Amino acid sequence: KLLGERKSGAVLVMEQGRMEGILSERDIVRVLSERGAGALDEPVSAVMTRKVVSCRQSDTVSALMEMMTTGKFRHLPVVEDGKVVGLISIGDIVKSRVQEYEREQEALRDYIKTA
Structure with missing residues (x-):
């Protein structure tokens, strides 16, 4: 939902001011192809990229x-x-x-x- 609202291809996943990961359109496409539509019910933490280059x-x-x-x-x-x-x-x-x-x-x- 945030990707659409912000018109961005990625959003940062933050926890108490710390960057925990990044969730991109590519992450979503990847998980859908690997796990099917049920992946949309998984938490962001299961889908996001944790190793973020900055x-x-x-x-x-x-x-x-x-x-x-x-x-x-x-x-x-x-x-x-x-x-x-x-x-x-x-x-x-x-x-x-x-x-x-x-x-x-x-x-x-x-x-x-x-x-």
């Missing part, structure tokens, strides 16, 4: 892309000083890269106009 705000977009590509996941919690401060998705990264390329193209166009 990043820091200071990590570069390139580093995040590498982590996601290598780990084959689409969402990364952002953690600072042991606290979750955000959740970044592959969609966020793609948007960032597109904006970066657009800025570069505009700078090149401006340079060519003045040359």
